[in-house]
Amino acid sequence: LMVHHLAGGSWGALLRRALESGVRTLPLMAVLFVPLLFGLQDLYSWARPEAVASDALLQHKSLYLNVPFFGIRLALYFVIWLALALLLAWWSRQEEQTPEAIRRRLGLLSGVGLLLYGLTMTFAAVDWVMSLDPHWYSTIFGILVLVGQLLGALAFGVVVITSLARFEPLAGAISADHLHDLGNLLLTSVLFWAYISFSQLLIIWSGNLPEGIVWYRHRLQGGWEWVGVALALFQFALPFLLLLSSDLKRVPGRLGIIAAAIFCMHLVDVFWIIMPAFYREGPYLHWLDVAALIGIGGVWIAVFAWQLKGRALLPMHDLALQGATEHG
Numbered sequence: 654l655m656v657h658h659l660a661g662g663s664w665g666a667l668l669r670r671a672l673e674s675g676v677r678t679l680p681l682m683a684v685l686f687v688p689l690l691f692g693l694q695d696l697y698s699w700a701r702p703e704a705v706a707s708d709a710l711l712q713h714k715s716l717y718l719n720v721p722f723f724g725i726r727l728a729l730y731f732v733i734w735l736a737l738a739l740l741l742a743w744w745s746r747q748e749e750q751t752p753e754a755i756r757r758r759l760g761l762l763s764g765v766g767l768l769l770y771g772l773t774m775t776f777a778a779v780d781w782v783m784s785l786d787p788h789w790y791s792t793i794f795g796i797l798v799l800v801g802q803l804l805g806a807l808a809f810g811v812v813v814i815t816s817l818a819r820f821e822p823l824a825g826a827i828s829a830d831h832l833h834d835l836g837n838l839l840l841t842s843v844l845f846w847a848y849i850s851f852s853q854l855l856i857i858w859s860g861n862l863p864e865g866i867v868w869y870r871h872r873l874q875g876g877w878e879w880v881g882v883a884l885a886l887f888q889f890a891l892p893f894l895l896l897l898s899s900d901l902k903r904v905p906g907r908l909g910i911i912a913a914a915i916f917c918m919h920l921v922d923v924f925w926i927i928m929p930a931f932y933r934e935g936p937y938l939h940w941l942d943v944a945a946l947i948g949i950g951g952v953w954i955a956v957f958a959w960q961l962k963g964r965a966l967l968p969m970h971d972l973a974l975q976g977a978t979e980h981g
Contacts, residue, residue: 654741655763655770664834667827669968671813673745674960675806679738681956683731685949690727693720699787710788718784726780730773737766745968774799785930789868793853800849804842805919808912811835813961815909822967829903836902839912840893847889872925876935880925888918920946 654672657665665672693700698711699718705711711718740762748755775795783794791797814835817823857865872881892915901907928936 655737655766658741658759658763659767662834663831664838666968667814667823667831667835668807668810670961670964670966671810672806673742673964674957675809676738677742677960678953678956679731679734681953683735685952686727686731690724693723697784697787699784714787718787723780726776730777733769733773737762737769741766748968771795771799774802782927785927786868786871788864790864791853791857791868793849793856797849797853800842800846801919801922804846805916807839807842808916808919811839811912812909812916815905815912817966818905822965826967827905832905832908833899833902836896836908836911839908839915840896843889843892843896843915847885847893871929871933875933877925877929880921880936884918884922884925888915888922 654665654669654676657669657672689696697718698704698708699714700720700723705715741759744755744758744762748759775798778795778798782798783790814823814827815832818827818832854869857869871877892911895901895911901911924942928942
């Protein structure tokens with residue numbers, strides 16, 4: 654959403670309401686994070702005093718990796734993200750009355766917001782995911798998480814738009830050229846994700862240092878390697894080949910299926926990044942893993958749909974939308 658406010662373009666005008674609805678679910682995610690705070694010792698070895706007492710490296714990192722400071726950082730992340738979400742939503746409504754002035758505000762906010770989000774999400778990726786393996790580190794891990802979020806959000810937005818493309822007002826505004834643009838953005842995001850993922854692997858593999866390879870050792874053996882192969886095939890190779898086709902990108906149903914597949918594989922990617930920290934002998938799918946995905950995902954989708962219904966699907970005051978309807 655902030656990229657659209659900075660760069661403009663009809664693609665963002667068509668996705669804008671879906672993206673704004675996603676942003677407005679952030680308070681729900683803050684609430685859903687609270688139960689995790691009661692299970693930190695089950696999730697993180699650095700949160701267990703006996704583990705820290707017997708590990709010199711954890712003692713060395715304890716100034717940063719400790720429960721009180723973790724909680725302070727967590728609160729700071731959500732305060733910043735909620736503030737950005739509030740301003741994006743509030744000014745978006747005001748834009749309908751004074752479009753020129755508010756449009757400049759949204760652009761300025763998005764420029765600062767992208768910097769803040771990149772910084773806070775990098776630290777959050779370290780806190781929440783990288784510290785599951787506290788002996789491992791990667792300087793590219795934050796951008797890997799950010800690019801995965803970009804790919805997942807864009808794919809989800811395309812699924813929403815293509816699903817509603819048959820109905821007004823989208824039916825009268827969206828064209829094959831718009832779908833082609835969205836397909837090209839998906840293709841670029843897939844390539845960007847593959848580039849960052851391969852860069853991390855190549856750098857760590859070529860360095861061949863024990864503290865670096867432990868993360869991949871857990872994910873490239875015991876059956877986890879086949880999950881990695883599936884990601885390489887179905888989150889990169891197959892979408893890359895399909896999205897090269899202009900014909901596929903210009904049909905809503907076909908583009909929506911490709912985007913839905915990318916989004917599903919993004920969920921698999923998150924699973925592959927996180928779960929080997931707990932199941933190092935090989936892939937294991939507990940019924941609670943599926944229940945959590947359906948339960949939390951279902952609640953999120955319900956709130957998202959409620960937010961999406963609350964406003965017109967097309968921001969008629971957006972100059973990029975005027976270009977989109979002319980383009981169509």
